[in-house]
Amino acid sequence: MSSLSTPDGRAAARRVRWPGRAGHGFVAAYATLLVAFGVVPTAYAIYFAFTDAGANFAGLRNFVTAASDFRFAAAVGHVALYLLFWLAALVVFVVALALLLHRLAARGLSRALRLLYYLPGALAGAASVLVWLFMLDPAVSPVSFLLRAFGFGTFGEVIAIDHLPVLFTLIAFWTGAGGWIVVMYGALNTISPEVLEAARIDGAGGWSTAWRIQIPLLRKWIVYMVILAFAGGAQLFVEPQLLSQASVGVAGRDYSLNQLSYDFAFQNNNVGTAAAVSVELLVVGLVVAGVFVTRSRFFDAD
Helix, strand or coil: CCHHHCHHHHHHHHHHHCCCHHHHHHHHHHHHHHHHHHHHHHHHHHHHHCECCCCCECCCHHHHHHHHCCCHHHHHHHHHHHHHHHHHHHHHHHHHHHHHHHHHHHHCCHHHHHHHHHHHHHCCHHHHHHHHHHHCCCCCCCCHHHHHHCCCCCHHHHCCHHHHHHHHHHHHHHHHHHHHHHHHHHHHHCCCHHHHHHHHHCCCCHHHHHHHHHHHHCHHHHHHHHHHHHHHHHCCCHHHHHHHHHCCCCCCCCCCHHHHHHHHHHCCCCHHHHHHHHHHHHHHHHHHHHHHHHHCCCCCCC
16 A cells, blocks of 8 residues: 555645745734735825825825924924833843843842833833823822932923933833833843853953853844834834823824824825825835845844
């Protein structure tokens, strides 16, 4: 009897004809969602960005309308300042805390700290903002003594327009940094123990080992984190939108570019200009990602 006539033989033949079919199945599910909720909406936005209300080709008219709006330059400045604070805090503190977590692993504290870092990420963006609104109000905050020590007596003083980039950075770090700390900790565990042992034998201390060995080997992970954090930070929306409603317009409905796009679409009924702002954010994100990938040699083999 031929081996192909048995069930095991037929299964082996199917595997030969379609190797890796399980992996392809998982990728197909992801690709379907990517097309449905990523590619199609993007194409839809590009279509609206280059057409007018009558579905006629408008060239760059929608982009000019967005750029000439008196709120556009201010929104760009707000987002740029927030990104500066957010990315700097993310790179410095996430890497530092991941290194600390790695050093504490031998003392049995690593698992508890990983859980502690990750817990704030369980809150959705809107819920985390509401928690922070409660924490930042000196009238009800459990840390009101700290707020008053910094000279803040009212909620309005805390959320003054000049303080918003720092406040949004704190909120974003509290909710999003924990996951990246765990990722960096996992990346540190892939570094060969022999390399670290050789550094210790050569007399390198903890600081020298981190600066000269561990951080350079984390380069690709740091670049990956910065790219995704930039893309998410450039789309700042939930925090200023909820703060605007809670503070009766202190932050404004047009603090960020995403808010401005939302305002164009649903307040001014100008979907084309709203789509133009979205496309601009997409292009900036792709350009920044391309610069980071090429300058960091992200895809080069180590």
